[in-house]
Amino acid sequence: ARAVRHQPLFAPGSGWSYSNTNYLLAGLVIEAVTRHSAPSEINRRILAPLGLKDTSFPLTDPAIHGPHLHGYDLTGHDVTRFSPSYDWTAGAMISTVDDLAHFHRALFTGKLLRPAQQRELLTTVQFPEAPSYGLGVQRMDLPCGSEPDTKPISVWETDGGGPGFTSVSLTTSDGERQLVLAANVYDLGQDLKGEPPVPRSKGLLKAQMATLCD
Template sequence: MPPLRSLLAVPVSLALLAPAASPAPAAPAVDALLPLLVTRGGAPAAALLASKETGPRYAHAGPGIGRADHFRAGSVTKTFIAVVVLQLADEGRLSLSDTVEEHLPGLVRGAGNDGRALTLRSLLTHTSGLPDFAADTRGTLPVAPLQAVRIALTHPPAERGRFLYSNTNYVLLGLVVEQVAGHSYADETEHRVIAPLGLTGTSFPGSRTSLPRPHGRSYAADGTDVTLLDPRVAGAAGEVVTTLADLDRFYSALLGGRLLPPHRLREMLDTRAAHGSYGMGLFPVTLPCGTTVWGHNGRISGSYVRTAATVDGRRVLTFRVNTDAIADPGLGPALLAAEFCPRTR
């Protein structure tokens, strides 16, 4: 799914405070906004976990959602895959200037699409022009990676070099990881990221339709219970299952320099190829106060999640709802602004 780009300023209200001997501290604005994801956003329930050097802060709204719940994180998976590819590049096992053809010969051909003209960098930055297979499957049809690519290749490409978000790019990167490393993208991510960071609630379920315990229920936009879901609807573009705490820890470690050397992290944050819209598995949002945060969002049937962090990884916010989307698209940006912009009290 495309990253959220619109920003709304957080409403500010003024109140007269009566004198008091020991006034209670004001609740953080982001916690006050969270219930709006239910009342205005149409979600059955919502939760957030904010992490910074002084410790974590959890809040929730609506029934049946818990701090330790496992949930599907959709396109947040792309950040994990990008880290693995950049680690392999740093080890000299591939180059971002390699063509897709070099690693997956003959695969990307059809309707004007040509892997000989596409680099791994163009896949990472969504500038390959490859069509999005999910536009055909609508995120509900389980497909193997090769099937997903073949579906995409029935359509002509967009202009190469222009930012066009396509899940096909990261399905192909999953295949490249397998070809280079000799292991699945799931195994490589477990070995390189999940285990070293102790992300005990994070996994790549493959074709397993159930969620690990504990978990709540997940609902489609029409209210249908979609807790059981075949993750092959997304594959390397959106398969991961995780928790609030694990996502905070992952993005903090990544932006804090624990997963990539400095030059590779700078490469990941470089948005020039995508004309400011996207780096590699991460995208920036500049908030109304001028602060820029980095992260990703994810949407998959029954789940929407958003993680954002300061560029040094010292402050992270992850929030989620247990349905496909937020009815009021301004609420997500408002939550980020409430968390990361200074407030006058």
């Protein structure tokens, strides 16, 4: 009810804007259709078949168990301990860079979804000054040099963030090259104010070019 109180940001088909609310609604759809909890369906359909043993979906437990990074806001305050209940299917999962890499290789090379679903996932729309956007995934052309004959490389990208943590994953369409980074700084308060929630850095672009370019 709260989500639909404001006017639409744009006319249908004329733009896109990320919204956690949409992913929470997707979780409710999963439960309405399957009559099982969203975490149990995600485990049955994705985590178990792919052997992602280091990925979990906590509902209310505020602690991260086992070896883990501590997460911080931009002031240096430790925000590792918090309840994941507010994020649910919008991003409450805990994982590792290895599991993320495994998941994305399976996702983008067609090993996880049926062909019709795969086509839907990778069918993108393009808007000015924005990457091509599909069903929760983005396709972007990564510049691989300044020479006129240097061709950019096309990669699929996903990212996410929550209090103290953020990650980004880039995978070439053939799954041969990947870059998965996890960082332990994310300031949710800044994000809610429309300000950058992570430190400004050119390191990501350098890592992308070093890993993914020929």
